[in-house]
Amino acid sequence: MLTSLTLERLEAVALGRDSLVLSRQERQSVEKAHDFLLARIESRQRIYGVTTGYGPLATTYVAPEQSVQLQQNLVYHLCSGVGEPLAIDQVRALMAARLVSLCRGHSGVSSALVERLLFWLLHAVTPEIPSRGTVGASGDLTPLAHLARALSGEGRVSINGGPWMPSATAHRQLELEPLILANKDAIALVNGTSVTAGIAALNAVRAQRAVKLSTLLVLLYAELLEGHREAFHPQIGAVRPYPGQQQLHRWLWALSADSQALKPLDARTLPASLDGVARHQTLPQDAYTLRCAPQALGAAWDVCTQHAETVKTEIASVSDNPLLFPEEEEILHGGNFFGQHLAFASDHLNNAVVQMALYSERRIARVTDPLRNNGLPAFMQPRDTGLHSGFMGAQVSATSLVAELRSQAMPASIQSIPTNADNQDIVPLGTIAARRASTSITQLYQILAIEALVLAQAVDIVGSPSLSTATRALHHWVRQRAVTLGGDRPLAEEIEAIAQALLDPDEVASLIELLD
Incomplete structure (x- = not known):
């Protein structure tokens, strides 16, 4: 039906x-x-x-x-x-x-x-x-x-x-x-409300896929930086029972099961010879872009889920006026056309999308920084670094996209202006909120595309034998659509092509299946 x-x-x-x-x-x-x-x-x-x-x-x-x-x-x-x-x-x-x-x-x-x-x-x-x-x-x-x-x-x-x-x-x-x-x-x-609902429906499925794709990207990022698998342990989520965080723990724990790149759980002990204080030892846990992946993406997944449920309800609704009830032989005048639910949900989703974009940009920044990227070359350019700049420009573009997203993050749902001779004396502005979230999602996918290209380049540099099956599949997916960066070349078209492929449900079906 x-x-x-x-x-x-x-x-x-x-x-x-x-x-x-x-x-x-x-x-x-x-x-x-x-x-x-x-x-x-x-x-x-x-x-x-x-x-x-x-x-x-x-x-x-x-x-x-x-x-x-x-x-x-x-x-x-x-x-x-x-x-x-x-x-x-x-x-x-x-x-x-x-x-x-x-x-x-x-x-x-x-x-x-x-x-x-x-x-x-x-x-x-x-x-x-x-x-x-x-x-x-x-x-x-x-x-x-x-x-x-x-x-x-x-x-x-x-x-x-x-x-x-x-x-x-x-x-x-x-x-x-x-x-x-x-x-x-x-x-x-x-x-x-069908314009708002239609746009919001597209936003819903695309934002949920963005979380799943981000999960794969963050796992590859953690493997390249030789992070601790311990942070993904489901028991951590069990004692903080947000559904989204628990889902991310399950995904990351399962996907990383065959990874040889992550540090395994170990029984940490102090050196037997320790007498007093021993400084400059190896950190026992990772930076937050690695360690807090279940919490950051889990919170985004919860927002995406809440937004999707609101949209499902709206799609299942009758939203015009007046409404006819033939069985009861009534015509009732009311306000089902008032799109406040979608306005709030779209603004909430937009916040989560901006946060996911920021999180991706921070991963790109760390993995391209030779002071923090576990020995990888600066901006992922191993050949004549300095003569060639690798992904330096792409990393700046990601920063710019995040700055633009932040500058446009003011909620629309609180901007009510009376109109229509004060007949419409409150207005929800949900369509503006849904359109803004749609634009944010497009820019999020552009940032994820940059991250995917950067991480695939890192795999080309260090090799993939120790990676998990899931991240090797991600690397293969990227390399089917973009070749390794040798000398510097324009990347604009490749970034856009990867972004469009990531947005396409059929193109990413094989990747999404890894989490389903």
Whole structure:
């Protein structure tokens, strides 16, 4: 059933690798709610946005005969978005999320609207939706209005990722008639949280994968620096029972089981000849980037899990207004479109993403520093160091990305500004929070890509026989996509290519399976 869509499947739909199918039960629910709505309209019931104006103009009553113009004018006045278009995968994600909500049988939309959204997803028709202009209070009115505009044959769309074209031209090519949005079609389409939810769904699965990939990277980092395996012991997590920390202990302990590079557990004793104080001995434990990996990444995993649960709940929700309950013969006006849950969750996730980026950058900094990297060459350049600078520039880029992430880390969810003639006197700004988290995740993957290249270079220098099976697989994965750095060369394209590969669920499936 479409309404049982998982976040992973939603991502696959967004990437064009899966399709949605509406069940018979869902079709019947849509039709039943629509028939109920039509009966109430025919009885001339006052229904917000259907037989009234919008927002503070709801004091205006509108005759049912003007339904089409009322719905069309809603779309027109809300098509005020600005900025670069949302990415195609984000638009497809929000379309899927909106479909799931509408098909629960409480929105009263026509079957024609549902079928057209399904058709567009199946045939890769993507509307151009400006990324800015919504406060997420009555749902994502502005971006969803641009979707409605395109469905009506106006605005622009892309087919199969091609160039933008007029929606009217695309309709002719596809031998379709533009939709006429009437009754409750337009307000039900625009009056929901699905833009925020769609973007947040992509953020959820990508952030969780980032933790898993970071786990592999931190293990390889620890092996290269000959860290103590002891810090990964599950008993440490057992007495501090955060689920995320315990999960990281399990992952790191299991993945490191066959590693010969980490220092094993030992029974530490003082030298028998010790008399007084013996200074400058070997440290019995590691720097925090090694020793606190379960705690740092475990906390991030807990945040990612909490965020994902919030998104799952939102995807399973009906978020427009008013809501129809045909079984109870009620139409109820309320505020399910208010996206506060997603706003808080997205800001919380963004904090975890920034921390993961900072943690990766600190690992890069230590492993490229010849004073702290266990005898590895400076910036991982073993050939004519000084004449060649290796990953020096890439390490600076990682630092810059972290600084930018920090500068943009102010929460959006607390920035409420009253609007709409004070009708929307509080606004959650969840869409801004979700978009910001999405940008942060992209930059996190760029930093992880730099780390992956640096660590793979280190393995090329010292060899891999003592490494764990998992980290040898990680090294092999990187080397399938980027060659060893000999003399200096531009790295920008390689960093971006590795970042995109890390982001792709199919590309990293073999790595993620190591932890599952």
